Amino acid sequence: MKEEQNAELQEQLKTFTAKDLASDQDVRWCPGCGDYAMLSQLQRALPEVGIAKEDIAIVAGIGCSSRFPYYMSTYGFHGIHGRAVAIASGLKSGHPKLSVWVATGDGDCLSIGGNHFIHALRRNIDINIMMFNNQIYALTKGQYSPTSQHGQKTKTSPQGVIDHPFNPVLIALGAEGTFVSRSMDRDPKHLKEMMLRMAAHKGTSFIDVLQNCVIFNDKTFDLYTNKETRGDNTILLEHGKPLVFGKERDKGIRLDGFKPKVVSMSDYSESDLLVHDEKSKELAFILAHMNDQPGYPMPLGVFLDIKRTTYEDELDRQVAEAIEKKGKGDLDELLLDGQTWEIGDNGND
Amino acid sequence: MKEEQNAELQEQLKTFTAKDLASDQDVRWCPGCGDYAMLSQLQRALPEVGIAKEDIAIVAGIGCSSRFPYYMSTYGFHGIHGRAVAIASGLKSGHPKLSVWVATGDGDCLSIGGNHFIHALRRNIDINIMMFNNQIYALTKGQYSPTSQHGQKTKTSPQGVIDHPFNPVLIALGAEGTFVSRSMDRDPKHLKEMMLRMAAHKGTSFIDVLQNCVIFNDKTFDLYTNKETRGDNTILLEHGKPLVFGKERDKGIRLDGFKPKVVSMSDYSESDLLVHDEKSKELAFILAHMNDQPGYPMPLGVFLDIKRTTYEDELDRQVAEAIEKKGKGDLDELLLDGQTWEIGDNGND
Amino acid sequence: MTTIETADGQKTKSVKFVELDDVTIRFAGDSGDGMQLTGTQFTSTTAQVGNDLSTFPDYPSEIRAPSGTLYGVSGFQVHFSSKDIHTPGDRFDTLVAMNPAALKVNLKLLHEGGNIIVNTDAFDAKNLKLAKYDTSPLEDDSLSGYKVFPVPITTLTTTALEGLGLTVKEMTRSKNFFALGLLYWMYNRPMEPTLEWIKEKFGKNDLVVQANSRALKAGYNFGNITETFTVRFNVRAAELPAGTYRNVTGNEATALGMVAAAVKAKLPGFLGSYPITPASEILQELSKMKRFNVRTFQAEDEIAGICTAIGAAYGGSLAFTTTSGPGMALKTEAIGLALMVELPLVIIDVQRGGPSTGLPTKTEQSDLLQAALGRNGEAPVPVIAACSPAGCFYQAFEAARIALKYMTPVILLTDGYIANGSEPWMLPKAEDLPDISVPFAPDAESYQPYTRDDHLSRPWAVPCMAGFEHRIGGLEKQHITGNVSHDPENHQFMVEMRAKKVAGIADDIPDQTVFGPDEGDLAIVGWGGTYGAIRAASERLQAENKSVAHIHIRYLNPFPKNLGEMLRRYKKILIPELNLGQLAFILRAHYRIDPLTYAKVQGLPFTPGDIEDKANETLKMM
């Protein structure tokens, strides 16, 4: 999955199609659930990645979204709540050849699974974490999650949520993630593009997907997904491109010190704007925070994509090094390692 | 502990001294351990905070550092490994009047306890988390921790650590911490100053304390603590002040776009330098990352100190609101709430 | 047979009224058909009519499985009676089947000759195929053993709602109210309670109020008007003790018990919890009760759930944590901490189908061994269980009493069946509940955290009490001082002390009672949610003059003092459990008895018939 693998090779390696990736199980999400978009886009993206179908494994925790593996005809593991990333970390570390995808919810990933999540990011294990962020615990029928909004009324917050939510992009950056991105169920094209980027990234890739739960949190993301309001309230991050947005592409982002500022394109030209740089941690943080302030658009796309050695490569390297240094393990030698002594047959006299 | 409490009132409230805070138990840390400095500075700081001794509780997990509560004559809770912050969160939420301090190690806080840590920060529960960062698991005799350096050889990393370490300040910022700071055992004065700042901050306060473990990781922080090298390798963050450092105060930090740059004071004057602003999240992130690059000093002091509603206040508010709306809870009323019906005595015929 | 006038006064027909003692109805349809709501409304109205009753909601683990599928069927069973009853019934008399899948899944438990009300509109080719029917059961002979009432419920509902300006989809949503109205007519229940409820619930949306009300009335009228229905049933009010009643589910009752305990302990309440089926409702209920100075903390995971509760307990709250099996597993380590630091804490495990994620929405009793024995080290914890929905109230209260008096974590086991099921509950008066407050340590001068009172409990002192500052923790404690101690003899002493303290609770709980003969052929021994089924079966067996007793154990650690001796007075012991014999295992180890296990591990409760059959089988072999 090296980035340098060229398109031609990929085409040649396409040994299966999206349809081949559907399992024989009925998909049991509610009609209209945003999870469907994720499923169909992953099914469309994977054939283009250039890997064999048997080398793909999907790991999930527990939640509506975590039923994902059952609907894919690849290897799949529906784990326990919050542990998808830990299971995937072990799978990848023990079997580095695999393409490992994690399907997880905002509860699964950031609440009970928060610790595994941040540790995977810092270790930079080459797994791809797709977080279905519906800002609610859906499978358990509507309690608030760590991404639910302050004040949101849910079954367990009849007077409103009093927790300050996580910003998933921010926590991923704080945990030293090397690939951090955001997309949404309502933009399947962008979703697929992001999935391909994740596959191409060596190291942990994380995507925060705004996902609509029609039953327990319908339309929370309406502002960002609705055709009317979307343009003015989201901004697409593209490496090397100036930050323009607005329904009429009439707004842009400039920096005022290190604070982003919305400006009108009638006052500025594109060359005056902040240019996105996926390689800058500092910029990634600035953009991650940007929409904390009212009036600022929610960024979508790749915040950060940098290189760092991966955990499984380092582990492999240590195995190779150890073998190089002392030779491939020989059990008898190992047992004899240390201070030994012989007792002769007369010892039995 | 409101910031506005004035010094006079505090003096008046000083009802105990540092000595009163020593418990009757022998301190069992190794001679020379950095933990001693933390203990004596907290004992010195607390009498100045303006709280009664019985209103202080120290909560810890497991580790050398986590033995802390036993050495304080306040209320104290030596919990289980990794759960100090969770226990403290419950204690504070149920009993908001207390001044709650958490003593935790880099393993306790960031490894097994990482999830509770990030959730406390986002909730902004008013507890004070002192993390004793010796970049090692000391109590279990020398395995690497999540802050151990890449390549570091320890008992469990004979070929060197392959994990990328957490930057504690960065993860705290990513988790939306409202007070994030750093200090070190070798600067007791600064330590105490930071402790007083933590006490004054309403919301979760976090301090990353570089702490020397003389047995299992001696001198890791030598570069920063040693008189010879310290000046050139650390920089003190002070709100509103320009970023000057160097043994001879001959260097400064300027911003190049949003990247910090070390400059020589022979080329610039103080007014050309970056000025520290504890209120800026963006700057806090930039500074947290700064010493990732070689040649850059390690920042000490307060990275961020901002206000946000605290969890326990919000909880209290909801209790008060509920009482205001429906009246103080009456048990009989509660039981009768819902659809009830009467069965008369003739029901018994 | 009477001739009645229909509601609209336009037509009359002859309708027979039949008096029944006992009826069981099963509402079944798609997850999205609103069967849980329909069932709950029928139940609530029935309760107000004065019947004794018992319910069993049974739904899939998907939120809204694809419509029409067999696994997407959601059911709600209600059993009501003019007698005292204990279970939602073995089989049902009437099945409301909103689609073919609902019919297919539920038919096997319908009484021979029972009534089937089918929504014929849903019996199209697609739905038949989804339900794996080759031919329509309405058209072949397969339902000939039943009374089938074909009703085009969807069509009739949309017809009734015409003119309100709703879309077809919106109108269709009210079809469960139509069905409910029809059943109200059939079982002679008043519509008013539901009409009022609709107003309250949907008040903000007048159109919905109108639609649902109209659909309800249309269903009722349909019964009146159409020739299909010529019989109505009546079930007289039960002869229940005088008092004020309300219908409660086990989870509601648990939440109420927790609040009552906090009030009666004169302490602020605290619940640290993480949502999990089927325990989430307790957290949900409690989060609405903040005016009782009860704080709920939705934690990041189960470990934080219990640890925040331990922290709150240290701070002087009456602390609880609630969960189900997998979450219970995660709390294991922290339960050990709570017992080492000897703080009061109530841990509530609403058991569900295991192992692992298992059958999350189904009931089971398979966490008993985990609760009683599953911790590192010698870690004794009192364990009690609730037997019925209303019983949850008293056991939550009792768990808190024990926790406070003995300064110990206490585990309360309930299960999905009683947690979701409901029954009428005669409300206690607040003043009749005992005071369970415990005094804090009185004297700072002499205070030592690990002294013991006569029941071996240590004194409680909480932050803010000046002069009582002390340290606790998970390392072994020195007797009296509570300082860390590695002394070998002290460790043995403390390990035995903790065991003795918990064992001593046996002196503080009621003797085990028995229903039926004091000695005899067979004792059916149960615990937890199997109570109703065993009791009902025992009543039947005793009515046949069989020597069968029912011993239901509420205190599982320690056991009541007279239990061992009591068990030995029967020739045979039969233990029905929704597991492979966990209570039997423990009883065997304790009393060297040789009980028979009746293990049902199907995610379903026992029916009285199950127990009756097994008991008869056992008696026959004797």
Next chain:
Amino acid sequence: MTTIETADGQKTKSVKFVELDDVTIRFAGDSGDGMQLTGTQFTSTTAQVGNDLSTFPDYPSEIRAPSGTLYGVSGFQVHFSSKDIHTPGDRFDTLVAMNPAALKVNLKLLHEGGNIIVNTDAFDAKNLKLAKYDTSPLEDDSLSGYKVFPVPITTLTTTALEGLGLTVKEMTRSKNFFALGLLYWMYNRPMEPTLEWIKEKFGKNDLVVQANSRALKAGYNFGNITETFTVRFNVRAAELPAGTYRNVTGNEATALGMVAAAVKAKLPGFLGSYPITPASEILQELSKMKRFNVRTFQAEDEIAGICTAIGAAYGGSLAFTTTSGPGMALKTEAIGLALMVELPLVIIDVQRGGPSTGLPTKTEQSDLLQAALGRNGEAPVPVIAACSPAGCFYQAFEAARIALKYMTPVILLTDGYIANGSEPWMLPKAEDLPDISVPFAPDAESYQPYTRDDHLSRPWAVPCMAGFEHRIGGLEKQHITGNVSHDPENHQFMVEMRAKKVAGIADDIPDQTVFGPDEGDLAIVGWGGTYGAIRAASERLQAENKSVAHIHIRYLNPFPKNLGEMLRRYKKILIPELNLGQLAFILRAHYRIDPLTYAKVQGLPFTPGDIEDKANETLKMM
């Protein structure tokens, strides 16, 4: 009595050589005094001399508790013999006391008339006070019952090291080597192995090599020269089976067993673990063995430890996770997942004192109930235990064999006592270890993940095997297909299937053996690390012609098939356990026997004398 020339050839004195069969020495000093190192070196040399031996390191939970305190004393006991021995000894013959606290803490276990070598330099007023001595025991009468050898060890060491250019503090550090040298002289052991070891260990720092070597020799010479010492002891080589030997601790042996299992299973090895005393060494050892294609993953916590291992197992590694009590508690939920997905996994619990954090550096056997019974749902897991340091090797191997053959998690229980203790181990040859590899599923066409072979194991297929793609998870599985199933009958079937699979392992393990009479008055039944003490006691009792047998259970779930019947052949069963009777509880439930529990819960192992006394007491009461 021979007259020997001292090493430096300057002086001669008369020295008596005494032959002994059996000696126990206890080295004791401050945590910082290097007693563990001294003990280990003495042990290693003694092993090479050909004695049988057994060791017991015993240290505080603080890293370096304040010097001179009673709780800061660190001890290392070594028992060596010309006979076959089983334990580190009841009491010791010689005590090396580096300070007053070490003397105070250890004196009570010194034989009457035993030797005490004291470092007189450490007996100053401050240290005497810290050790709570009112007067110096060297000056009052309190040691009159022993042979006291006062040696100014510190002074002699610094004198010996003068001229090397070391500070006094640095010189003082070598005093443990002086003591070691003296003991080598006294017990007639060669210095060479230690001299070589010093070179290897400190090779990089020549000054340290010189200092330690000189101190060692100085100690040896001191024995030769000074008039204080006139007796030397000799313990002849033991008559052990011919072979190559090495001294191993239990944790080392466990790590070796894990690697051996991976090699013999022809699989990559994987250990997901989180450090915890006393299990950390296994992770530490294994992290050095990467050339065996064994990967170690130091996880963020115990849950990640087991979950990474489960992930690796799914990927086709032979996966392990290691921990101790509190960590075991945290793994509870995930063990349930492993058994539900039926993947091979070995879980190793090195037990320590509980409950909660308890006594982290002390031994105990109190996790048996947790291991056997402590999970949500019906969750059967095979449990086996290791009995001795070397035994850990074979049991780690055996656990892996069972895990692979039965596609199941397996729990191996060891404990702090055997994990840290050591004994000589006759090394097996790699070729003599059985092949434990299992074939992956052979045929993609017919592959279904939940079919069963004759021992009820499901077929294993791992990612990268084309055509075998399948999904597993923690929800209940449908028989054969492995699809999620909520079907009631299937659930019961699968619950029973999993139980049957584990129970069936009884057909695949050796029959229970007995040491001593096949029937008789008393069987002492044990498990795990109590093996040595029970065996030694049984030998003594049998030597007195008492009708006492020793039954040591290595397979705790399922039990060997002949166990129940065997137990019934003795009039009385005595079960010594380092807990309150956990095995006894399980045996009672299984076999309706009524054993006597001998509970020692002090963080210390049984001594043979403990068992002997209890057995005699029991025999007397019969």
